[in-house]
Amino acid sequence: MRVLVAMSGGVDSSVAAALLVEQGHEVMGATLKLWGGTSDSGCCSVADVEDARRVAQQLDIPHHVFDMTEAFTRSVVDPYVEAHAAARTPNPCIECNRHIKFDRLLERSRRLGFDALATGHHAQVVAARGVRQLRRGADPEKDQSYVLSMLGQRQLRRIVLPIGTMTKDAVRAHAARLGLRTARKPDSQDVCFIRRAEGRQGFLASRLAMHAGSVVEAGTGDVVGRVDALELLTVGQRRGLGHDADGNRRYVIGVDVAKRMVTVGSLREALVDHVALVPTSVTWVDRPLASGAAAIAQTSAHGRPVPCTIELDGTTPLLRFPSRQRPVAPGQTVALYDSADPDVVVGAGIAA
Amino acid sequence: MSLSHWPGTLRSAERRDEVAYFDHAATSPLRPEVAEAMAPFAGERFGNPSGVHRRAREARRALEDAREQVGELLGCHPAEVVFTSGGTESDNLAVLGSLAARTGTDGPMAIVCSAVEHAAVLRTCEAAASAVARWMGIGAVELRIAPVKANGAVDLGALEQLLGPEVGLVSIMLANNEVGTIQPLGEIAALVRRLAPSAALHTDAVQAATFLDLAAAASDADLVSISAHKLGGPQGVGVLVVREGTPLRPIHHGGGQERERRAGTHNVAGAVGIASALAVAARVRSQEVPRVRALRDRLADGLLAAVPKCVASVPRDEALPGHCHLRFEGVEQEELLVLLDEAGICAAGGAACASGAIEPSHVLLAMGVSPDDARSSVRFSLGYTTTDQDVDRALEVVPAAVARLRDEG
Numbered sequence: 001m002r003v004l005v006a007m008s009g010g011v012d013s014s015v016a017a018a019l020l021v022e023q024g025h026e027v028m029g030a031t032l033k034l035w036g037g038t039s040d041s042g043c044c045s046v047a048d049v050e051d052a053r054r055v056a057q058q059l060d061i062p063h064h065v066f067d068m069t070e071a072f073t074r075s076v077v078d079p080y081v082e083a084h085a086a087a088r089t090p091n092p093c094i095e096c097n098r099h100i101k102f103d104r105l106l107e108r109s110r111r112l113g114f115d116a117l118a119t120g121h122h123a124q125v126v127a128a129r130g131v132r133q134l135r136r137g138a139d140p141e142k143d144q145s146y147v148l149s150m151l152g153q154r155q156l157r158r159i160v161l162p163i164g165t166m167t168k169d170a171v172r173a174h175a176a177r178l179g180l181r182t183a184r185k186p187d188s189q190d191v192c193f194i195r196r197a198e199g200r201q202g203f204l205a206s207r208l209a210m211h212a213g214s215v216v217e218a219g220t221g222d223v224v225g226r227v228d229a230l231e232l233l234t235v236g237q238r239r240g241l242g243h244d245a246d247g248n249r250r251y252v253i254g255v256d257v258a259k260r261m262v263t264v265g266s267l268r269e270a271l272v273d274h275v276a277l278v279p280t281s282v283t284w285v286d287r288p289l290a291s292g293a294a295a296i297a298q299t300s301a302h303g304r305p306v307p308c309t310i311e312l313d314g315t316t317p318l319l320r321f322p323s324r325q326r327p328v329a330p331g332q333t334v335a336l337y338d339s340a341d342p343d344v345v346v347g348a349g350i351a352a
Numbered sequence: 353m354s355l356s357h358w359p360g361t362l363r364s365a366e367r368r369d370e371v372a373y374f375d376h377a378a379t380s381p382l383r384p385e386v387a388e389a390m391a392p393f394a395g396e397r398f399g400n401p402s403g404v405h406r407r408a409r410e411a412r413r414a415l416e417d418a419r420e421q422v423g424e425l426l427g428c429h430p431a432e433v434v435f436t437s438g439g440t441e442s443d444n445l446a447v448l449g450s451l452a453a454r455t456g457t458d459g460p461m462a463i464v465c466s467a468v469e470h471a472a473v474l475r476t477c478e479a480a481a482s483a484v485a486r487w488m489g490i491g492a493v494e495l496r497i498a499p500v501k502a503n504g505a506v507d508l509g510a511l512e513q514l515l516g517p518e519v520g521l522v523s524i525m526l527a528n529n530e531v532g533t534i535q536p537l538g539e540i541a542a543l544v545r546r547l548a549p550s551a552a553l554h555t556d557a558v559q560a561a562t563f564l565d566l567a568a569a570a571s572d573a574d575l576v577s578i579s580a581h582k583l584g585g586p587q588g589v590g591v592l593v594v595r596e597g598t599p600l601r602p603i604h605h606g607g608g609q610e611r612e613r614r615a616g617t618h619n620v621a622g623a624v625g626i627a628s629a630l631a632v633a634a635r636v637r638s639q640e641v642p643r644v645r646a647l648r649d650r651l652a653d654g655l656l657a658a659v660p661k662c663v664a665s666v667p668r669d670e671a672l673p674g675h676c677h678l679r680f681e682g683v684e685q686e687e688l689l690v691l692l693d694e695a696g697i698c699a700a701g702g703a704a705c706a707s708g709a710i711e712p713s714h715v716l717l718a719m720g721v722s723p724d725d726a727r728s729s730v731r732f733s734l735g736y737t738t739t740d741q742d743v744d745r746a747l748e749v750v751p752a753a754v755a756r757l758r759d760e761g
Contacts, residue, residue: 033709049707067709
């Protein structure tokens with residue numbers, strides 16, 4: 001098989017490439033240049049490209065750098081900024097996977113005559129009953145099925161995830177055995193296009209207007225304080241909001257930039273029994289679940305999976321929880337797993 | 353086009369012996385006779401020319417022989433030859449060194465360069481015009497960029513508007529590295545002398561040196577940069593010609609080598625190598641220019657005929673004989689270069705950035721080409737190793753690769 005491997009310069013994609021070479025495939029490495037600005041980790045720094053190139057040299061495979069900065073800015077960074085401007089909480093990694101890696105790069109791999117695109121994600125693509133299942137990675141700590149949950153058959157049929165059956169320790173051990181220079185490289189953290197020194201606030205401050213607003217208590221409607229930047233708040237957040245009269249911590253329940261206010265309340269007031277999804281955002285790995293079907297929802301990359309029921313009858317798809325849950329911030333992706341086989345992704349949607 | 357027709361395979365890509373090399377503008381392989389000339393200085397004749405003993409004297413003699421040879425071939429006095437580490441250093445020394453030497457003489461100063469200069473000139477001029485230059489004692493500098501016409505040649509009318517007595521340096525390349533356009537240096541020099549009489553004129557002749565006789569073509573410039581490895585010489589050595597009377601201060605500091613114009617222990621083997629490469633280039637030029645031009649024309653004509661929606665970036669008769677720069681509409685250069693590489697064809701897109709990605713070509717953008725079209729362009733650059741078989745192979749592979757990317761795209 002001819003396989004194009006997306007090599008970020010990290011240990012996971014290094015080992016993914018190595019395994020494919022060891023399995024006898026024809027392998028080419030590609031590193032994406034995604035961000036023209038400065039960054040210190042993730043997909044974008046020169047040091048990471050050098051690591052990827054060096055690993056490709058050690059594996060004796062060709063390696064190319066593809067410049068996708070324009071598409072990345074348009075499909076990932078700009079929407080990230082716009083979402084924050086509307087006080088939503090986006091998942092840029094998911095948008096990058098959706099629009100860049102598993103769209104543009106996948107299409108490129110097809111044009112260049114590759115049978116498959118491989119990445120170093122901790123998840124598994126398994127052929128079962130004539131379809132490709134997407135399953136959680138073998139290492140529960142590192143499972144990345146959440147950030148791939150919006151993929152469908154069209155992509156999964158051409159995707160190989162070589163390290164999905166391995167634990168992170170096994171990945172590192174394999175890299176060390178091969179003498180790959182990335183064997184002990186720390187995992188990348190955070191959003192790859194934001195430098196640690198500037199932080200999310202610094203990054204956004206130079207790209208959108210921040211608005212101060214009133215802090216309004218949900219129960220009483222009283223204004224109990226001010227915040228400097230509504231755009232930096234996330235529904236469910238409790239940091240920086242103090243306590244109510246009874247000494248309970250306050251949680252963000254809703255942010256309304258137009259009205260310049262954030263609604264807060266106690267944890268009890270913040271809990272929800274459902275989450276609505278943006279109708280156009282709902283995707284299915286194979287076939288849609290029926291309305292009323294049970295599923296398991298995961299609302300962040302390493303969030304706790306919770307049972308839910310899917311309601312598709314109304315204009316807005318809903319996930320209903322049998323017991324009340326922390327609220328899901330608008331803009332967050334909800335990955336849905338099979339209630340009968342909780343390692344299998346069935347679909348995804350974005351919280352409205 | 354089915355996969356079975358595709359001659360490239362990945363497995364062979366890294367090991368293929370037969371490669372059709374069309375990237376002479378990036379670097380040319382070392383000529384065997386140059387390697388032979390250099391060999392003793394990488395071996396038993398190892399001395400440091402700055403010493404006082406016989407080993408040093410032997411090295412010094414080789415260095416000065418090389419300097420005389422270079423001077424003769426470039427049409428200048430040996431004392432005007434400064435050995436450097438390559439084209440980029442020569443350009444930096446020319447720009448920053450002449451500005452440092454002129455600063456403080458007559459108030460604010462302007463520098464002029466063309467929009468299609470190599471990064472070694474463009475970035476250096478930008479640095480000179482920024483606060484970075486202050487530590488070197490370079491005062492306030494205003495950078496003026498001379499626009500080019502659609503063929504890549506400097507717009508002389510626009511250049512005229514940028515010149516004046518306040519201009520301290522004009523830097524315009526002799527021939528462009530990407531598209532190959534030869535600049536009208538004589539006319540440029542006449543404008544500079546008339547309108548900016550106190551300016552030094554620098555030309556980056558790195559690309560031109562193989563095909564043009566610099567003793568004539570660069571005779572109007574006060575400062576001339578060349579690099580050995582574009583000529584079949586070694587990487588890591590270059591020359592800056594500094595004509596007598598051209599003010600220049602060193603840009604890095606150390607020993608007093610090169611008459612205090614360029615500190616650092618001499619690269620004797622490199623100096624011998626660049627002299628030898630220039631000598632070989634001069635000796636074979638009258639045969640090589642028509643030979644390479646004929647190959648280039650056959651390649652260009654063949655591709656223009658075989659590939660639909662393929663256009664030449666510049667008129668061929670205005671470019672160096674080894675340059676074939678083509679635009680393949682609707683094809684991403686990154687993809688085409690991968691397919692060509694797999695099939696053993698070495699060609700190039702624009703310049704690479706720090707990460708190795710191909711940058712959008714500032715040269716094509718300056719010529720008025722749209723960003724999308726700039727990303728559809730590929731440079732084939734021919735040189736002394738290029739054969740009829742190489743051209744045959746390109747004519748077989750390139751149309752198939754383009755068709756494949758378009759069919760499946």
